[in-house]
Amino acid sequence: MTAAVASTVPTADAREENPWARAWRRLKRRKGAMFGLVVVVLFVLVAILAPLISPYDPIATSFTQVRKPPSWAHWLGTDEVGRDVLARIIWGARASLSAGLVSVGIALGIGVPLGLLAGYAGGWVDAVLSRIVDAMLAIPFLILAIALAAFLGPSLSNAMIAIGVTATPVFIRLTRGQTIAARVEDYVEAARAVGNPHWRIALRHVLPNIVPPLLVQASLAIAGAIIAEAALSFLGLGQQPPAPSWGSMLNSAQRFIAQAPWMAFWPGFAIFFAVLSFNLLGDGLRDALDPRHK
C-alpha cells in the first residue's frame, strides 16, 4: 500500500480559517464585547495582584480615620472602622471573582457530565435527571442559593458551593439539549461505525462540538454568580468579616448611607461593572460563536 491509486486532486488549497480564529475576529468587531473583555481582564489582574497594588492592609482598622471622605491619602475614603475602601475593593475582587469562577466551575463540573449522560443515554436516565432539573429550576435562583448557603453555614466557600449547585441545572439542561442535537449528526454515527465505545463518542465526538454554547452560558453565569455572592455576603452568608467582599461592604455601608455615601457607592460600582462586563462578554461570545451570523 504505497503508491497512490488515484491521481492527486488538483483542487487549490482553499484554506478557510478555523472556527476559533473566526470567532475571535468577529468578537473583535464588537465594541461592547471588547469593553467587557478588557474590564474582565482588568478585574482579574487586580484580584491576582492585590497584595502588590493594594495601598493599605484591607483589614487594618484605624480609629483616627473613621468614615473619612475620599482624599489623597484614601482615594475612595474609609469605612466605619477606618479601613481603606480602595484596599477593600481590591481585595474584595478576589472574593467576588473567585466566587464567580469557582461556583461556575462547580456548575460546569457537575452539570456537563450529567447533561451529557442524560442527552446521550436518553430513556429513564434522561427522564429522572430532567425531572430533578425541572424541580430545581422551579425555585428562584437566589432563594435556592440562600437556602443552601444557610443550610451549609456562613462562609465564602460554602457560598460558592451553594451558588455552584444552584447554577448546575441550567448547565445540565443546556448540555443535554446540545448533546441530543449532536447525537444525531452523521459524524457521531460515523464514530460509532468505526467502533468507538459510547464513552469515547460522548467525550471525543460530542463534547468538543458543544463547547461554544457552554462557553457563552458560563460567562453569563459568572455574572449571575458574582451578584449571588454579593447578595449572600450582604446577608452575612458569604465572606465573613473582617475579610472584605463587595457584598458585605454594601451591608455595612447601608447604616451610614447618609453620612458616608462613598462606602456604598464604590462596592456597588464594582459589582455593577464586573457584572456588566461579564454580560457584555457573554453576549458578544454568543454572537461571535453563532454559525448562523455572518
Add this chain to the structure above:
Amino acid sequence: MSGALLEVKGLQKYFPVKSGAFGLVSGHVRAVDGVDFHVDAGETLAIVGESGCGKSTVGRLVLRLLEPTAGSVRFEGQDLLGLPESRMRAQRRHMQVIFQDPYASLNPRMTVGAMLGEPLMLHGLAVTDAARRARVGELLELVGLRPEHARRYPHEFSGGQRQRLAIARALAVEPRLIVADEPVSALDVSIQAQVINLMRSLQARFGLAYVFISHDLAVVKHIADRIAVMYLGKIVETATTGELFRNPRHPYTRALLSAVPQPDPTVVRERALLEGDIPSAMNPPPGCRFHTRCPYARETCRIDVPELSDDGAGHATACPWWPDLPPAPPLAEGTGNDQDRMRLARLQAAFVTTQTEAT
C-alpha cells in the same frame, strides 16, 4: 449462496410513531418490511429507490447502527444481531460506512490525522505513534490526498476532498464490506465521476464488497454488479446490472429507468411516467404496495402480496404478471435526425479534455 459475504433475511424495521401528551405509540412507520439479499465478496450490490423507500435504513440496519425489528444479518456466516456490544464493536473492523453528506460526516473539531488514526487505535492496527502516522499518510495517498493534509481540519477541504477523507476513514481498518449511502449525491457532477472511479479502483485493489445505496441509476450503472430495486420498504426486483437495464420486468423498475435523464437531446422516448406520490409507509397499501401507482394493476394486485421470485438465472421480480406486460420501451436508442446529432457530437468533443486517470 452459503458462501456470501453478507446475507440478509427477512429484515424489518418499524419506527414507532408517538403522539399525544403521553407519547403513546399510535402506529409504526414500516421503513423496511421484509428484505432479503446477499452480497458476495468483492461485488457491488446497488440498492436503488425513491426517497423514503427505506434504502438508507437498510444500510444502517446491515451495519447495526440501527437495531432491526426482525430478521437476520449474517456477515461471513456470523449472525450480527446476536452479538453483544463489545463483540459487535470488534466486528466493525470488517464493515465500514460512507455517508452521503461529507460536510456532516466528518467531526469538525478533529484533525484529519486524529480522525484517521482513531480507528487504527481502536482496533489495535497501529500501536506506535510513528506507525499510526505512517499509515495515516498512506491512507491519504490512497485516496489521492497528501500526507501533510493530516494536520488540517475538515473545513479546510472541498466537498470532493471531504468525501475522499470519508473513504480513507472507511478504508483505515481494511474492511471487507463498505456500505456507501448515496456517496456521491451531495457532490458536483464533475466530482462524482472522480469519486466513483476512486471507489472502483479501491475495490479492484482490495477486493472490497460494496452495498451502494443510491437514487441515481446513471451512477449505479457504472459501479454496480447487481441491482436491487426497493419500493416502500420491499425489494421489487433484483438482477445483474446489464440484465436490469436491458430487461426491466417490474412496472416500477420500468418507470424508474424511463426517468433516467438521457444525455442525447435528439432521442425521443416513450416514458412510463408514474402518477401520484409514494404512499405513506405508516399505512402501506394492501396487496402489492405498488398497485396504487401501477399502470397495469389488476384486481388481484389489491389483495395478494406478490413474492420476489427468482427465474433461476438470478433475475428476481416481485410481480407475477411481468410476462404479460407489454415490452419495455428500449433505452437510449437514438431516433433523432443526424444533423442534430453531429452538432451535439462536436459540442461534446469541445468539452472532452484528454484526461488521464491513473487507474
